Amino acid sequence: MTEASWLPGTLLSRLDETTRREFLQLGIPRTAAASSVLLQEGVQESHVILLSDGLTKVTAAMTDGRHALLDVRVSGDLVGEISALNGTPRSATVTTCRTSTIRIIHRNDFRAFLRSHPDAAMAIAGIVADRLRLANRRRVDFASYPVKVRLARVLWEISTAYGYRDRDGIVVDIHLTQSELATMCGAAEITLQKAMRELRASGIVGTGYRQVLVRDPAALQHCADVD
Structure with a gap:
């Protein structure tokens, strides 16, 4: 993948060319099939x-047996860094x-790289800060907006960051269950389903197997109340 392909905000997009090239040499390359669990919550590694x-x-x-969708990670992102830095189980x-395609990097090699490349350490600190800011914003959203607006904001956020355009709109081909979307929106699943039906009936979004189609991005942005 070329430098231009790294999405803004990912770790590799934040590193200079030399540091990025060196980081891409770390670890062992592997290929993981779709639906593979790369990291398991609670495991000590x-x-x-x-x-x-x-x-x-x-x-x-979650305590009620559901699973909350916390985020999406894409090419150029790093996962598992919190456990590597503080020795706690996977969160x-x-x-x-x-x-x-992934690279599995041993904790000792990762920490040594950060010690010798303080710019990479600062980039990771910036990513952690950005995620904290996003989590705080979502908490404000839960208190300030009805479920339909919260759903629109989540769909807008995911589609602009990870979707791709085709002739019918913006396609988000991430397999997100309604339960996961509901927890990300801070809503009951039945309430989430009602909000999704309203967005479909308005022609703003469409849904299919393992994907969401944003048919009218401008209308979704308006519904999400974002600039």
């Missing part, structure tokens, strides 16, 4: 995984959404 060319979802178990499960 400390390696990190670089997504060389991949698409994954990050989920966490979430990371599952591939399609066949992905």
Whole structure:
């Protein structure tokens, strides 16, 4: 994958060319099939995984048995860095959404790289800060907006970051269950289903097997109340 392919905000997009090239030499390359669990919540392990060319979802178990969708990680992203840095068990499960190529990097090699490349350490600190800011914003959204608007904001966020355009709109081919979307929106699943039906009836989105189609991006942006 070329430099231009790394999405803004990913770790590899934040590194200079020399540091990025060196980081891409770390670890052992592997191929993971779709729906493979790369990291399992609660497991005590400390390696990190670089997504060389991949698409994954990050989920966490809830006390009621459901799984909350926390985020999506794409090519150029790193997963598992928290356990590698502080030695705690995995805080979430990371599952591939399609066949992905990855690099498995041992904790000692990862930490040594950060010690010798402080710019990479600062980039990772910036990513952690951005994720904290996003989590805080979502908490504000839960308190400030009705479910339909919260759903529109989540769909807008995911489609603009990870979707691709075709003749019918923006396609998001990440397999997200309605239960996962509901937890990401802070809503009951039945309420989420009603909000999704309203967006479909308005012609704003369409849904199919393992994907969401944003038919009218401008209308979705308006519904999401974002600039």
